[in-house]
Amino acid sequence: MFTTDGRTLCATTTIGVRRAALTAGGMVLVWTFVCGCASAGCDSTAGLQANAKAKRRSVRRRFIAWILRSKPREVPGGAAAALGRRFFARTGGRSGRRSTTLSRLHLKVIYNPTAGRGKARRWVREVEETLRARGARADCEPSTGADDLVRIAAESSRAGYDRVVVMGGDGTLNLALREFDLAKGTLALIPTGSGNDFARVVGLPRTIREACDVVLNGRVREVDVALANNLRYAGVAGLGFDSEVAEFANRNVKFLRGSAVYLYAILRVLPRFTPRRVRIRSENGSRNETIMFAAVGNTRQYGGGIKITPDAEIDDGLLDLCIVHETTRLELLKTLPLAYTGAHVKSPFVEIGRGRTFHFEGEQPMAVYADGEPLTRTPVEFAVCDEKLKVVVPRIGD
Incomplete structure (x- = not known):
């Protein structure tokens, strides 16, 4: 003893x-x-x-x-690289698999310095060191703004990289997807944003090292890409109360993260919100409705875990629709917390549907937000892109 x-x-x-x-x-x-x-x-x-x-x-x-x-052996790349290689060779990364070979992938790492309240900027060095310690060639490039990020991602997807790695959250992913070459490029995501809803849906780990392990050792999965007026988005798009909340969050909320951002924005926007008159058209016909908001989901959730279209599948070739019809502010406020589990769909003023296309036109133009970013305005046509996105996800069983 x-x-x-x-x-x-x-x-x-x-x-x-x-x-x-x-x-x-x-x-x-x-x-x-x-x-x-x-x-x-x-x-x-x-x-x-x-x-x-x-x-x-x-x-x-x-x-x-x-x-x-x-005793550590001397290897090219310095002591840090040697220790990194020894660590991952022994542990096999997140999944515990033993790995005796180094990655030979050529990666382009794109990061938005402002994503996740600056997390991407602070963590890019760790990402770069981790990937290179595993033997990968990593070319890192920051974006200077939204248009610059769209450009870098588009050029990188056509440049022959094995993976185009995006560091950021749902908004950064949305920008990277806008002009991404779906036929040539493969996208990987290291979630460093505020909500990271897409990352949660595809099962990406939250830590930097585990996410890097998926970048290098994950499998490639083909998923759907949604369109709003032919502009791409990955997760959920919304209009009405939904988009006004997103707009308020983007402009005014700088001191919170994750779902707290949207909860705070909801409480600020709700007292002054009035229902909207819209015309809705789908494969089943057209009708006029008065709604609080509508959400069209390629995935099941947004806003840091709000399962607004809880039955949505990311690879079924269809879009899921959630319409919250006119109701009182109090009833809406009581129902919104239920959306974190998807139980809001049981409310009498909530309608859900599924289809390949949905068209909305309002009496007044309304902003359409997708993945937390301003995308377009009504009238808007939602559809599924003919091409799939190749994205790196954890292997089954990880």
Whole structure:
């Protein structure tokens, strides 16, 4: 057993062996050594003493071999790269799989310095070091604005990279997707945004190192891309109260993160909101309605976990519709928390549907937001893109 000072003594009078537990550099090394046999305490036969000596020599050899194996070997790329390679080779990354080979992927890493209240800027060095330590070639480039990010992503998707890695949240992903070459490019995402709803839907891990492991070792999955007036989006688009909340959050909320942003914006926008008259057209016909808001989902959630279209599938070739018809502000406020579990669809003034296209036209133009970003205005036609997005996701079982 160990004593409180980190040492233990175990002795046997038969072979006179003492074991000392030594703590060095945070690791406990058990070193067995020989003290010698006292004639007064050892009545063993010569054969037993010979066996004890042989065991002691074996212990010393194993200890020396362990030390030699533990010493980091010099490898190209410096000490940090060597340690990174040793760590991932032993642990196999997030999934625990043992990996004995380094990645040879050529990556383009694009990051929005303002994503996640500046998280992407702070973490890009860790991403770069982690990827390069695993043997990947990583070309990092920051964007200077929305248009610049669209341009960089589009050019990178056609430049022959194995992966175009986007660091950011749903808004950054939305911009990267706008002109991305779906036929040539493969997209990977390291979630560093405020909501990260798309990342949650496809099962991406939240830590930088685990997300980097998916970038290098994940599988490529083809998913749907939604369109609003032929402009792409990945998750959920909305109009009416929904878009006014997103607009308020983008312009005025700088001190909160995640779902708290949208909850705060809801409370600020709701008192002055009035229902909207719209004309809705789909494969099933057209009608006029008075609504609080409408959401068209390629995925099931937005706003940091609000499951507004809870049954949406990202690869079924269809869009899911949620219409919240006219109701009182109090009823709307009572129903919105239910959307975190998808239970809002049971409310009598909530309508859900599914189809390939939906058309909305309002008496007055309304803003349409998608993935938390301003996208277009009504009249708006929602549809599914003919091409799929190739995105890197965790392997099944990870």
